[in-house]
Amino acid sequence: MKKVLIDRGVRQLLAWYDRDRRPLPWRQQVNIYHTWICEVMSQQTTLAVVLPKFAQFIQQLPTVDDLANCDEEILHQLWAGLGYYARARNLKKGAEFIVNRLNGRFPQSYREWLQIPGCGDYTAAAIASICLNEKVPCIDGNVIRVVSRLLALQDVWSTAGRSRIQDYLTQVIPSDRPGDFNQAMMELGATICRKTKPRCDICPLQMQCLAYANNCIEICPPKKPRRVLVDTELFVLIFWHRETDTFAIVERTDGFLAKTRGFPLTIAHQLSKLDRWQPLQLPGKFTHAIAHHRITGRICVIQLNSNDIDISMRQHLALSKTLHWMNRLDLSAKLSTALDRKAFQLFQNYTYSDSICEQLALNL
DNA sequence: CAAGCGTGGGA
DNA sequence: TTCCCAAGCTT
Numbered sequence: 232m233k234k235v236l237i238d239r240g241v242r243q244l245l246a247w248y249d250r251d252r253r254p255l256p257w258r259q260q261v262n263i264y265h266t267w268i269c270e271v272m273s274q275q276t277t278l279a280v281v282l283p284k285f286a287q288f289i290q291q292l293p294t295v296d297d298l299a300n301c302d303e304e305i306l307h308q309l310w311a312g313l314g315y316y317a318r319a320r321n322l323k324k325g326a327e328f329i330v331n332r333l334n335g336r337f338p339q340s341y342r343e344w345l346q347i348p349g350c351g352d353y354t355a356a357a358i359a360s361i362c363l364n365e366k367v368p369c370i371d372g373n374v375i376r377v378v379s380r381l382l383a384l385q386d387v388w389s390t391a392g393r394s395r396i397q398d399y400l401t402q403v404i405p406s407d408r409p410g411d412f413n414q415a416m417m418e419l420g421a422t423i424c425r426k427t428k429p430r431c432d433i434c435p436l437q438m439q440c441l442a443y444a445n446n447c448i449e450i451c452p453p454k455k456p457r458r459v460l461v462d463t464e465l466f467v468l469i470f471w472h473r474e475t476d477t478f479a480i481v482e483r484t485d486g487f488l489a490k491t492r493g494f495p496l497t498i499a500h501q502l503s504k505l506d507r508w509q510p511l512q513l514p515g516k517f518t519h520a521i522a523h524h525r526i527t528g529r530i531c532v533i534q535l536n537s538n539d540i541d542i543s544m545r546q547h548l549a550l551s552k553t554l555h556w557m558n559r560l561d562l563s564a565k566l567s568t569a570l571d572r573k574a575f576q577l578f579q580n581y582t583y584s585d586s587i588c589e590q591l592a593l594n595l
Numbered sequence: 596c597a598a599g600c601g602t603g604g605g606a
Numbered sequence: 607t608t609c610c611c612a613a614g615c616t617t
Contacts, residue, residue, distance in 0.1 A: 273613040280603055281613085314601025318615080351615050371613045390596090417613060426611090427606085457610080458598085488601080522600050569602060 237403050240439040245408060247435035248415035253422075256285060258414075263337050263362040264295050267325075270357045271318050271349055278421075284313055296335065299326035307491055307567040316491050316568070321349030341367045361410035368400035369413040373420025379452035380424060383441035387452045458523040465519075466502055467574040468495040468510070469532050478562055479535070480555040487521055492555070493571035508533045513581045517573045528570065530578055 252258070255278075257269040268288060272281050288309050292298045301323065310319040325347040329337060338344045341359035345351070350358070352370065359365035368374075370393070378396045379387045386392040404412050423430045431443050442451040465487070470479035480492050487496060502510070510531040519526045557565060559579075566572050 270613070271615095275600090275612060275614055276602070277604065277612050279605095312602065314603085315615085317600075321615080349615065353614060357613075369613080372611095373613065414613095421613080460609090520601080522598095 236439060240436055241403055241405055241412065243435040243439075244415050244419065245405075245411055248411060248418060251422075252414070252418055256282070261362055263358065265289060266358050266362050267337075267350075267354075268322065270354045271322055272313060274318060274354070275315060276313060280312060284309070295326045295329050295337070298323060299330040304492060304565070304567075308565065311567040312569070314569075316488070318349055320490065324348040325350070339363060341365050357413065360404075360413045364409060366404055366406055366409045368397065368404050368409075369417065370396060370400065371417060371420075373417045373424075374400070374413075376426060376452055377416055377420045377424045377436075380429075380442035380448055381436060381440050383445050383447055383451055385451060385453055388455055460523055460525045463524045463526045464499050465526050465528050466497050466499065466512075466531050467528055467570075468497060468505070469530060469574070469578055470495070471532055471534050472556065473534055475556075475558070477556040477558050480557055480562070480565075482553055487524075488568050488570065491568055493566060493568050494574055496570075502531070505531070505533070508535075513578065515577055515581065517577050519570050519573055521570070526570075528574055528577075530574055530581075532578070 255269075257265045269281065269285050272285055272288070291305070291309055292301055303320065303323065306319050306323055307316055310316055313319075328347065329335060338347060340363065341355050344355035344358050347355075356367045356369045359367050360369065375387050375396060378384065378399060382395075382399065384392065384395065387396060400416075419434070419436070423434050424436075429448060431437055431440070431448065434440065434443075437443055442448045472478075478494075481495050482492050483489050483496065497505070510533045513530040513532060515530070517528045519528055562575060563572075566575055
């Protein structure tokens with residue numbers, strides 16, 4: 232009896248999806264490379280941000296072979312605005328694995344996709360169900376919310392609650408259209424069964440929804456506890472060779488934005504160690520957020536007479552060996568992180584002002 | 596298992 | 607303005 236209702240709900244869901252789904256670029260036709268990229272790109276971000284980036288990424292790196300062989304700096308630039316740059320680097324590692332170890336043949340199951348760097352339960356399930364018709368449920372934030380409401384389940388963030396959701400989905404996911412079912416559940420969560428102001432009035436699963444019946448949608452699922460915000464003061468060091476108007480870009484090896492190129496970063500506490508290079512702190516500041524850090528960024532300009540940076544300075548700042556001197560125009564195009572771009576923007580505002588230029592000149 | 600990791604957009 | 611958070615993965 233129960234199963235009949237479930238099957239009916241699944242058919243209603245799929246019918247709704249067939250009729251109302253958004254025409255996303257990666258839904259035009261099934262392409263496992265495109266699905267892989269868009270799923271990783273979509274982790275912890277929003278569709279509005281992903282859409283233009285996805286088009287650009289696929290245009291620049293149309294095949295897994297292109298991705299495996301691309302320059303990492305280009306990769307980071309393609310990823311600019313998406314955050315979590317490790318995802319991009321993992322994509323490249325995955326592409327290298329597929330090209331070099333699997334002879335360019337994509338993994339052919341959920342289990343195999345789990346072996347690919349950056350592919351966890353969610354991403355492997357998405358790819359396997361959508362592209363390989365494997366009957367494995369996707370569990371993301373949207374799906375958790377939908378199931379929480381369908382079953383009037385409040386315990387969804389614990390391990391037990393999570394397996395409860397997984398068990399339920401494993402029961403109801405249809406063998407004939409597992410990928411469409413997964414996408415329909417996520418789509419429902421994104422457009423109808425939203426966190427705020429859910430559209431229960433037009434929901435295809437209204438009749439199956441326990442939270443709707445019990446009038447407890449507001450508390451399903453309960454809010455996830457958030458980490459408290461931490462105020463962090465960060466100094467952005469701009470090594471400037473004034474005669475050539477070039478800037479030193481480094482590879483940051485740890486701390487914020489590790490493994491990305493940009494300006495060296497340091498904290499107030501450590502700044503005094505740089506006194507012998509006569510850093511000039513510019514007036515003004517910018518704000519930025521990284522995870523739970525609420526960052527206040529300040530700029531320190533250090534004018535170098537040679538194109539070299541001291542070993543001790545390098546170690547102190549957690550920098551790799553490679554130093555890239557770039558001119559002002561190139562820099563605007565090549566900075567990949569938002570923090571670096573905000574800092575450079577602030578720097579440019581001040582160095583276009585005569586009074587600051589005089590101060591910097593005096594500092595030589 | 597909890598902590599760490601970026602960003603842009605919407606409320 | 608400020609806060610919150612969105613299709614998670616790794617360690």
